[in-house]
Amino acid sequence: MTGAVAAGTGLPPGRLITVEGIDGAGKSTQLGALAEALRGLGRELLVTREPGGTPLAEALRDLFLTRAMDALTEALLVFAARRDHLVQVIEPALRRGALVLCDRFTDATFAYQGGGRGFDPAVLAQLEAWVQHDGHALRQPDLTLWFDIDPALAAQRRANARAADRLEGEAGGFFHRVATAYAARAAADPQRFVRIDAGQPRDAVWAQIQAALLRQPWWTAPAAGRMAGDG
Numbered sequence: 001m002t003g004a005v006a007a008g009t010g011l012p013p014g015r016l017i018t019v020e021g022i023d024g025a026g027k028s029t030q031l032g033a034l035a036e037a038l039r040g041l042g043r044e045l046l047v048t049r050e051p052g053g054t055p056l057a058e059a060l061r062d063l064f065l066t067r068a069m070d071a072l073t074e075a076l077l078v079f080a081a082r083r084d085h086l087v088q089v090i091e092p093a094l095r096r097g098a099l100v101l102c103d104r105f106t107d108a109t110f111a112y113q114g115g116g117r118g119f120d121p122a123v124l125a126q127l128e129a130w131v132q133h134d135g136h137a138l139r140q141p142d143l144t145l146w147f148d149i150d151p152a153l154a155a156q157r158r159a160n161a162r163a164a165d166r167l168e169g170e171a172g173g174f175f176h177r178v179a180t181a182y183a184a185r186a187a188a189d190p191q192r193f194v195r196i197d198a199g200q201p202r203d204a205v206w207a208q209i210q211a212a213l214l215r216q217p218w219w220t221a222p223a224a225g226r227m228a229g230d231g
């Protein structure tokens with residue numbers, strides 16, 4: 001598929017890049033530099049997050065993060081937000097040939113609602129199939145940077161950093177289950193997932209991210225005319 005042209009656009013096909021890992025792994029910390037590096041490719045870049053990314057999905061995110069609800073309600077809410085995000089924002093951007101950088105996506109649903117809450121992953125897979133199928137194929141990220149970290153270290157970072165939201169306030173066992181589910185997702189799709197050792201200092205984490213980008217088949221140097229300082 002590399003080098004193919006998005007149907008009917010004459011543009012290189014878009015790429016969906018997701019960032020995953022438990023709360024406190026350091027995803028947000030690296031997002032700016034990652035966006036900057038992607039912008040350097042000279043293609044349209046959309047930076048977004050889940051749950052969220054549209055007015056409706058952001059409203060659902062607020063409910064999701066602040067209200068108590070049972071596991072199926074939580075799963076339905078997350079996939080409702082994802083559907084709106086995909087239809088309104090992500091799929092149109094990918095059709096334009098954009099790079100889409102998303103802070104969390106469906107792997108987080110399998111990790112948090114599946115692993116963390118113990119909700120049936122078969123039901124999540126069914127919801128995924130309904131929500132992410134565009135009539136031709138199941139939309140999946142092209143690259144997932146998985147921030148793998150010891151849950152105890154992530155908890156320490158969170159404690160230093162901020163007041164907990166509803167999910168972050170969960171007991172330690174919850175994050176162990178989420179981390180285990182992420183590891184299982186990564187093991188099941190080693191082509192898509194790149195494991196980042198997120199327990200390392202910021203610079204070392206960034207170096208791993210850069211190395212992962214350089215290995216991507218769609219990673220190409222910016223056109224000469226777009227290079228910094230050119231012209």
Ligand SMILES: Nc1ncnc2c1ncn2[C@@H]1O[C@H](COP(=O)(O)OP(=O)(O)O)[C@@H](O)[C@H]1O
Pocket residue numbers: 021022023024025026027028029030157158160161198199200201202203205
């Ligand atoms: N590599 C790192 N080493 C030490 N602390 C870090 C590192 N990366 C992030 N942090 C700190 O940990 C906290 C959580 O980071 P954040 O990026 O918000 O995580 P996430 O978005 O994955 O929940 C922040 O206070 C951040 O400054």
Ligand SMILES: [Mg+2]
Pocket residue numbers: 027028029
């Ligand atoms: Mg974050």
